[in-house]
Amino acid sequence: MLKQFDLLLAGPGIVFFDPFLLDDFVRQKQVASPNLFPSFLDEPAISKAVAQAGLLLPIYDIPPLDYQIVLNTSERSVIRAEWVRFTTSPFSLTVGQQGRLVAADAYALMEWDATFYQELGCDGPLAPQVATAMMPGNYQVRIKGFAERDYRGRGPKNIGYELLLDSVAELTIRPEELDTPEVDFVLWRPGQVGA
Numbered sequence: 001m002l003k004q005f006d007l008l009l010a011g012p013g014i015v016f017f018d019p020f021l022l023d024d025f026v027r028q029k030q031v032a033s034p035n036l037f038p039s040f041l042d043e044p045a046i047s048k049a050v051a052q053a054g055l056l057l058p059i060y061d062i063p064p065l066d067y068q069i070v071l072n073t074s075e076r077s078v079i080r081a082e083w084v085r086f087t088t089s090p091f092s093l094t095v096g097q098q099g100r101l102v103a104a105d106a107y108a109l110m111e112w113d114a115t116f117y118q119e120l121g122c123d124g125p126l127a128p129q130v131a132t133a134m135m136p137g138n139y140q141v142r143i144k145g146f147a148e149r150d151y152r153g154r155g156p157k158n159i160g161y162e163l164l165l166d167s168v169a170e171l172t173i174r175p176e177e178l179d180t181p182e183v184d185f186v187l188w189r190p191g192q193v194g195a
Contacts (some may be wrong), residue, residue, distance in 0.1 A: 019117035068160030090167035104129035
């Protein structure tokens with residue numbers, strides 16, 4: 001599977017999630033506020049459970065730009081080698097039986113509305129959130145950040161993140177692996193002259 005779409009980002013990051021699984025978790029943990037960040041960031045038991053279950057794949061803190069998102073389940077990247085800025089270690093992601101994956105502006109977690117994301121149309125145009133059909137299952141995900149290196153003016157013409165998704169029988173992330181240093185996901189900052 002290879003899917004590409006554009007995401008119009010206004011907030012400080014991108015989040016990937018299955019809206020049905022995330023809503024089940026929020027209800028089970030009785031997170032009452034529509035702003036999920038305080039619980040997900042400040043309550044260690046909840047943040048570890050979210051990571052271990054692969055319920056949320058975040059790309060933070062990045063400037064608000066229009067990003068290309070590539071979902072790739074093949075074994076080879078489709079990004080030009082000269083554009084690649086980094087490739088991460090594997091993260092965990094789970095897609096439930098409804099087969100729905102959402103890529104959204106981080107504001108999705110600040111104003112959580114499960115019904116909106118569960119009913120969001122698939123593969124829409126440039127927007128702050130996009131839903132796409134995805135095979136249910138567990139995935140190890142390496143994120144490849146890319147930006148065209150030869151640019152002037154407003155910024156790179158080709159900038160974004162390729163998610164290399166490897167289907168696995170079960171998620172292997174362990175609690176001791178959750179305290180790894182944060183990844184710098186920034187590819188370009190407005191005002192930056194060159195790469």
